[in-house]
Amino acid sequence: xxxxxxxxxxxxxxxxxxxxxxxxxxxxxxxxxxxxxxxxxxxxxxxxxxxxxxxxxxxxxxxxxxxxxxxxxxxxxxxxxxxxxxxxxxxxxxxxxxxxxxxxxxxxxxxxxxxxxxxxxxxxxxxxxxxxxxxxxxxxxxxxxxxxxxxxxxx
Amino acid sequence: xxxxxxxxxxxxxxxxxxxxxxxxxxxxxxxxxxxxxxxxxxxxxxxxxxxxxxxxxxxxxxxxxxxxxxxxxxxxxxxxxxxxxxxxxxxxxxxxxxxxxxxxxxxxxxxxxxxxxxxxxxxxxxxxxxxxxxxxxxxxxxxxxxxxxxxxxxxxxxxxxxxxxxxxxxxxxxxxxxxxxxxxxxxxxxxxxxxxxxxxxxxxxxxxxxxxxxxxxxxxxxxxxxxxxxxxxxxxxxxxxxxxxxxxxxxxxxxxxxxxxxxxxxxxxxxxxxxxxxxxxxxxxxxxxxxxxxxxxxxxxxxxxxxxxxxxxxxxxxxxxxxxxxxxxxxxxxxxxxxxxxxxxxxxxxxxxxxxxxx
Numbered sequence: 001x002x003x004x005x006x007x008x009x010x011x012x013x014x015x016x017x018x019x020x021x022x023x024x025x026x027x028x029x030x031x032x033x034x035x036x037x038x039x040x041x042x043x044x045x046x047x048x049x050x051x052x053x054x055x056x057x058x059x060x061x062x063x064x065x066x067x068x069x070x071x072x073x074x075x076x077x078x079x080x081x082x083x084x085x086x087x088x089x090x091x092x093x094x095x096x097x098x099x100x101x102x103x104x105x106x107x108x109x110x111x112x113x114x115x116x117x118x119x120x121x122x123x124x125x126x127x128x129x130x131x132x133x134x135x136x137x138x139x140x141x142x143x144x145x146x147x148x149x150x151x152x153x154x155x
Numbered sequence: 156x157x158x159x160x161x162x163x164x165x166x167x168x169x170x171x172x173x174x175x176x177x178x179x180x181x182x183x184x185x186x187x188x189x190x191x192x193x194x195x196x197x198x199x200x201x202x203x204x205x206x207x208x209x210x211x212x213x214x215x216x217x218x219x220x221x222x223x224x225x226x227x228x229x230x231x232x233x234x235x236x237x238x239x240x241x242x243x244x245x246x247x248x249x250x251x252x253x254x255x256x257x258x259x260x261x262x263x264x265x266x267x268x269x270x271x272x273x274x275x276x277x278x279x280x281x282x283x284x285x286x287x288x289x290x291x292x293x294x295x296x297x298x299x300x301x302x303x304x305x306x307x308x309x310x311x312x313x314x315x316x317x318x319x320x321x322x323x324x325x326x327x328x329x330x331x332x333x334x335x336x337x338x339x340x341x342x343x344x345x346x347x348x349x350x351x352x353x354x355x356x357x358x359x360x361x362x363x364x365x366x367x368x369x370x371x372x373x374x375x376x377x378x379x380x381x382x383x384x385x386x387x388x389x390x391x392x393x394x395x396x397x398x399x400x401x402x403x404x405x406x407x408x409x410x411x412x413x414x415x416x417x418x419x420x421x422x423x424x425x426x427x428x429x430x431x432x433x434x435x436x437x438x439x440x441x442x443x444x445x446x447x448x449x450x451x452x453x454x455x456x457x458x459x460x461x462x463x464x465x466x467x468x469x470x471x472x473x474x475x476x477x478x479x480x481x482x483x484x485x486x487x488x489x490x491x492x493x494x495x496x497x498x499x500x501x502x503x504x505x506x507x508x509x510x511x512x513x514x
Binding site: 013014015016017018019020021022023024026027030031032043044045046056057059061062065069091092094095096097098115116118 | 168169174195199200206218219220224268287288511
């Protein structure tokens with residue numbers, strides 16, 4: 001993990017998962033695995049979140065909710081799909097109500113495998129997400145500076 | 156009289172690990188009525204009987220819920236065994252009960268942590284989950300997985316618990332017992348916790364009975380209902396009494412579940428003392444033909460499994476009735492007249508497992 005300047009906040013949403021990955025995500029945040037040592041913070045508010053952890057697949061009922069949560073997050077943002085259900089639909093792929101993995105509805109950056117995903121794998125996913133977020137954040141800052149300078153030159 | 160308004164609660168909410176949506180009809184700070192809107196986790200799991208054969212369905216049944224995963228697999232397997240007339244070896248029965256009780260331990264500790272988080276006691280939440288990790292280590296020791304075991308099969312179990320493992324389990328349980336005694340002091344005798352839990356969401360015995368509630372939620376109101384007393388698996392050989400409280404409020408539910416942790420530890424000790432030698436599985440031939448119903452006690456209450464087979468690989472019907480489904484009417488009843496600030500506590504007090512309920 002490279003140098004991290006910002007402290008990204010994390011939002012967790014349970015798609016149609018069986019709970020297994022859900023509680024593993026929570027276990028990752030509690031003292032034994034302590035993902036908060038990477039500077040992240042768990043939040044319940046999408047408008048303050050930078051990283052979206054999504055567990056479980058997408059079904060017809062929660063598709064709108066997931067899309068809304070993603071749209072409410074400010075740019076730049078990173079999406080992590082935790083567990084096989086969020087990656088592809090998993091064992092529930094053939095169910096009539098499951099549309100597929102999280103990437104059937106929103107763009108996903110990082111895929112964490114496992115059923116249920118182990119805390120070690122989730123930590124790996126979070127670290128990669130923090131790195132990616134930093135990269136995007138830097139690019140976002142550069143873009144804003146360029147816009148500003150360009151504006152001044154024209155004006 | 157104040158103006159009526161509707162406050163939406165969920166599906167995404169900081170206190171909810173799982174999505175459930177409630178429309179709360181409010182008058183000032185009081186709730187008049189709560190209208191649930193569920194289906195956010197519905198996958199249509201029971202429909203998979205058309206695509207997977209009855210052996211593969213064991214793994215699907217386990218993924219009904221990640222918390223009481225083992226018992227879902229066990230309940231489904233026992234229903235199949237009843238249809239096919241298979242008598243499993245005694246040792247397998249004792250092993251199944253061991254994992255059931257370990258599952259109950261980790262589920263109750265998880266719930267205590269979430270409850271502490273619900274009333275804003277962050278450090279207590281972390282403490283509960285730290286103890287819970289010790290139980291998960293025992294899962295890993297015995298079956299190699301943390302949550303979803305996949306250790307059941309028709310005719311018995313796939314893995315044995317060796318005497319060395321039993322020794323480690325008993326040693327760990329001694330430590331866990333001491334640590335739970337410590338957090339129990341905070342849960343039951345701390346002034347601020349008591350003022351947050353006592354008198355909240357009271358249900359009488361009559362109400363609980365009429366609404367058909369199950370598990371610790373019903374036992375906290377004085378209903379003596381424990382499916383383990385039906386005597387499946389190793390429970391006929393075990394000496395235990397269902398834990399009952401009579402107050403019927405959130406504090407009583409917390410009290411019942413903390414005492415059940417000690418009960419489970421005691422049951423595991425008795426199981427290891429009485430565990431017989433022998434095989435852990437019997438060979439099984441043929442396909443299920445007929446129907447059967449099995450009732451088992453999960454950490455959240457009574458679960459009912461119904462399976463109908465037709466002598467072919469694919470079943471006709473599989474149906475699971477989960478305890479949270481039985482407890483939802485009780486939850487809505489407790490919400491009438493409650494404060495908005497108590498809603499997270501009330502939802503947590505039934506130990507909701509939405510993915511079980513919606514499947």
